[in-house]
Amino acid sequence: MGRDNGTLLLVAVLLAIVLLRMCRAIFPWGEDSPVFYHQKPDHMAVCLGKGFRDPGCHHFFDATFAERVIQMAACKMDDNIRNDLLVSLPVHSGETLELVCQEGHAIDLSRKFMPAAQRMTLGIPLHPDSMNFSDWQALPGIGPKLAERIMDERQKNGAFGSLQALQRVRGIGPGTIRRIQKFF
Incomplete structure (x- = not known):
């Protein structure tokens, strides 16, 4: 194989590798996609735990109340939980919310702050x-x-x-x- 053919083969292999990697980035074929967190200045990060359809860290606008978060991301609320003080208070960036649901209705809510290491990673003061x-x-x-x-x-x-x-x-x-x- 001549020098020109070897160079051409090397370029073809490198091009194939680049295309394969680009294709995998666009179409991950069932692999879990990487998750990156970006704190938006006009939003707050709230971690939704047990009882929510899509647990994990989510962005909400300022002055969101726990009742609204439950309505958007969980099950229906029982009348008893509507009167709970924890439901009527605003949610703060860095909080974790967890629900207890029975028969599709939220019956209890717990609220706590994320551990400091997690808040530091997410850029939450x-x-x-x-x-x-x-x-x-x-x-x-x-x-x-x-x-x-x-x-x-x-x-x-x-x-x-x-x-x-x-x-x-x-x-x-x-x-x-x-x-x-x-x-x-």
Whole structure:
């Protein structure tokens, strides 16, 4: 085989590989497609769990109430759940909603915040007063002992109110605040 034929063969093989990869990207033939999350500035990310037809993280417009989320993405609501305070409150970015459904009707709703590591990954800002022990440990440079001191300080002296107020905890100074501030 001559040099020109070898080059032509190499180009043909490379072209076939590129076309095959492009075709797989467009038509994945039954493979699960990759999921990428993009936070939209005028939306909030809410994770729908058990009881919803399509569980996972979804975008909703600001000031959406739990009742509206249930109507859009789940089963019919029982009259008892309509009167539940949790249903009438607005949903916040970073929340997880789960439903208990019986015979096609929502009868109970639970709400909690996603773990801090998940909110950080999704770009949802954290608040120092809504974090638990394991949430603090998800932050760089905060281990179990410092997380325990943070929790104790909040329990003894009340809410922090701001990230800067964390400096009242022994072991947290301006350097720590600078390191974790991008998550708040």
